[in-house]
Amino acid sequence: MDIHFIEDLERALEDELPGRSVQQLMIPYDLSQFDDLIDNGKIACVLVLLYPKGKEWHIALLERPGNNLSDVHAGQIGLPGGRVEESDYSYQDCALRETNEELGIDQSEIGIIGELTSVFAKASNHIVYPFVGFTVNEPEFSPQKSEVERLIEMPLKDLLNPKLKKIKDIEVSSGMTLKNTPYYDFDGNTIWGVTGMILREFEEVLLRADLI
Secondary structure (H helix, E strand, O other), X not given: OOHHHHHHHHHHHHOOOOOHHHHHHHOOOOHHHXXXXXXXXXXXXXXXXXXXEOOEEEEEEEEOOOOOOOOOOOOOEEOOEEEOOOOOOOHHHHHHHHHHHHHOOXXXXXXXXXXXXXXXXXXXXXXXXXXXXXXXOOOOOOOOOOOOOEEEEEEHHHHOOHHHEEEEEEEOOOOOEEEEEEEEEEOOEEEOHHHHHHHHHHHHHHHHOOOO
16 A cells, blocks of 8 residues: 555644534534533544555444444444543543454554544534544454444545435434435445544545545
């Protein structure tokens, strides 16, 4: 794989990020209405993990088990990650630990090259801090069955395919239906909400730097 891509991406992540204006493109409501709630949110961290498979870079996604009644994101497609714990040295450490726990990848195999803009997850009252990392070799995934229903491997180039961006009504766990919700339709998987917002900003970083 072309390691120069990772070096160029690291530099792009050091520039001013696209931020909320781009994240807003992936939700059907105004983000600013939650500004007063953000300071009270719990902290969670996720990882956009890039890895080589074949001759292409991929992103690791996962489907959360649908039978976990305590999880407001049950059955949804997300990035590896979770809530910060007292044992975590930093937010980055949290993202790496959770990726190890959920996907079985040793933390020493992952290099962190930057981070994206934090996102407020209203449904779970969490402020989500997204990091971007990579592995030199294709990982040997060992998903934790209690937290991962299914591993989804998305070629990075597919993220930039405009045909994957669609709009539909999405029913959430509370029974409410979010009308006209933007999402990524990857291989029949609906990727939306916080994950969609994170990936949309990441996509914009790639586009602005002309990396793909």
